[in-house]
Amino acid sequence: MNKEFISFAHRSKVVRKMIDSKTDTEEIVFYIAANKFRNIVNDHQLSDEDIQDIIIELDDLYTKSIFKELEKEIRKMSHVDKR
Numbered sequence: 001m002n003k004e005f006i007s008f009a010h011r012s013k014v015v016r017k018m019i020d021s022k023t024d025t026e027e028i029v030f031y032i033a034a035n036k037f038r039n040i041v042n043d044h045q046l047s048d049e050d051i052q053d054i055i056i057e058l059d060d061l062y063t064k065s066i067f068k069e070l071e072k073e074i075r076k077m078s079h080v081d082k083r
Contacts (some may be wrong), residue, residue: 012081019078
């Protein structure tokens with residue numbers, strides 16, 4: 001799942017703009033997760049609360065954060081911009 005989310009992060013113009021405007025990593029992760037989950041279940045009407053519930057459930061299933069790799073990649077992407 002993380003590989004798909006990371007790939008999306010690199011392709012998304014919205015994610016690039018969020019990184020450029022120094023949006024918090026958690027907000028970017030939420031944006032990516034929301035978009036991917038809505039596409040996976042083919043329901044673009046899923047609320048932010050529904051997405052948050054999915055994230056909480058996934059975090060409960062994993063001893064480490066399910067999005068640890070994605071968060072790391074977002075931070076890496078933001079550091080590349082500072083050079």
